[in-house]
Amino acid sequence: MALLDIRNLSIDITTAQGKVRVIDKASLTIVDGTIHGLVGESGSGKSIIAKAILGLHNPSWTVTADRMFLGTTDLSKLSSPDRRKIMGKEIAMIFQHPRSYLDPSRKILSQIKEVLPHSSVRSRFINIVKPKKEQSVMRRINELLHKVGIQNGRSVLDSYPYELSEGVCQKVMIAMAVANSPRLIIADEPTNAMEAVTQAQIFRLLYKLNQLHNTAILLLSNNFGSISDLSDYITLVYCGQTVESGSYKQVMESPMHPYTETMIKTILNFDESIDHKSQLYTLPGNIPSANQLPIGCRLGPRCPRAQRNCVKNPDVVNYKGHIIRCHFPTLDENKHANTSQRK
Numbered sequence: 499m500a501l502l503d504i505r506n507l508s509i510d511i512t513t514a515q516g517k518v519r520v521i522d523k524a525s526l527t528i529v530d531g532t533i534h535g536l537v538g539e540s541g542s543g544k545s546i547i548a549k550a551i552l553g554l555h556n557p558s559w560t561v562t563a564d565r566m567f568l569g570t571t572d573l574s575k576l577s578s579p580d581r582r583k584i585m586g587k588e589i590a591m592i593f594q595h596p597r598s599y600l601d602p603s604r605k606i607l608s609q610i611k612e613v614l615p616h617s618s619v620r621s622r623f624i625n626i627v628k629p630k631k632e633q634s635v636m637r638r639i640n641e642l643l644h645k646v647g648i649q650n651g652r653s654v655l656d657s658y659p660y661e662l663s664e665g666v667c668q669k670v671m672i673a674m675a676v677a678n679s680p681r682l683i684i685a686d687e688p689t690n691a692m693e694a695v696t697q698a699q700i701f702r703l704l705y706k707l708n709q710l711h712n713t714a715i716l717l718l719s720n721n722f723g724s725i726s727d728l729s730d731y732i733t734l735v736y737c738g739q740t741v742e743s744g745s746y747k748q749v750m751e752s753p754m755h756p757y758t759e760t761m762i763k764t765i766l767n768f769d770e771s772i773d774h775k776s777q778l779y780t781l782p783g784n785i786p787s788a789n790q791l792p793i794g795c796r797l798g799p800r801c802p803r804a805q806r807n808c809v810k811n812p813d814v815v816n817y818k819g820h821i822i823r824c825h826f827p828t829l830d831e832n833k834h835a836n837t838s839q840r841k
């Protein structure tokens with residue numbers, strides 16, 4: 499069952515040069531209890547899509563979508579306060595650079611208390627706390643720290659964010675994110691700039707939350723290799739457009755879009771030997787800036803398969819649940835049958 503269903507999400511941002519369409523008809527379907535990887539280079543629009551889901555709109559944004567449902571709730575029809583309630587309870591967000599999202603002037607204990615469900619939060623505003631209630635709050639906090647693998651809970655709770663490593667701060671952020679048992683966690687490059695060991699710990703932790711508590715996770719990353727094996731479903735986004743989407747098997751074993759094929763080739767395979775100083779596979783050029791977008795397919799100037807027809811924007815086509823936006827996808831005969839255009 500789809501937990502989050504977004505169809506044709508477009509976001510226009512007003513700039514000094516006029517309106518710029520940074521997200522163009524992006525679609526995303528997250529199945530309940532699964533891990534969904536949203537992959538694309540830096541600047542491709544992943545974080546903007548995440549912010550649109552959470553309703554963290556900048557006033558200069560115009561957000562439109564044909565459909566934006568969380569379960570049976572139409573997110574596009576909710577007022578800002580109602581959207582905020584959903585954000586705290588049903589959807590939680592984990593950011594990159596966790597230290598910058600924690601309040602540097604407050605100890606971890608008071609920051610975790612603040613995100614606990616309402617009955618526990620009151621203790622922050624009332625100085626006289628009943629001992630029994632305080633005990634149950636502390637029990638809950640210790641449970642959360644234990645869940646995210648923080649062993650020395652007492653000293654972490656008694657620390658300021660700058661006294662902790664980036665990895666521990668991220669675990670604290672995850673503890674805060676799961677405090678309300680959300681149905682969906684959006685993790686925006688949660689291991690960016692972390693050491694390899696810490697990265698592995700954070701990914702293992704997210705995987706455990708998914709497996710043990712059936713929490714759906716939307717994992718944003720520019721590193722295909724690091725998240726592909728964790729993901730049940732994968733969506734690739736390029737320059738504000740979702741270009742290919744499907745199950746892990748569909749995307750990794752039978753990629754159809756030139757961008758996906760390139761991203762897969764860029765995953766390093768340490769079992770294969772490569773010639774000394776040989777060039778690693780990459781796409782030529784850089785992702786264009788939002789106010790200098792090419793006409794037609796946005797990948798056109800960098801695409802190894804581009805043809806004259808690509809100056810027209812490609813339609814989105816659904817090949818038995820494997821969704822693709824390209825005039826010339828790689829097709830095998832079995833997939834060619836039974837396709838439909840997705841509106």
Ligand code: SF4
Pocket residue numbers: 756757795796797798799801802803804805808812823824825826827
């Ligand atoms: S539509 Fe053309 S330019 Fe765009 S990805 Fe497909 S082949 Fe490449």
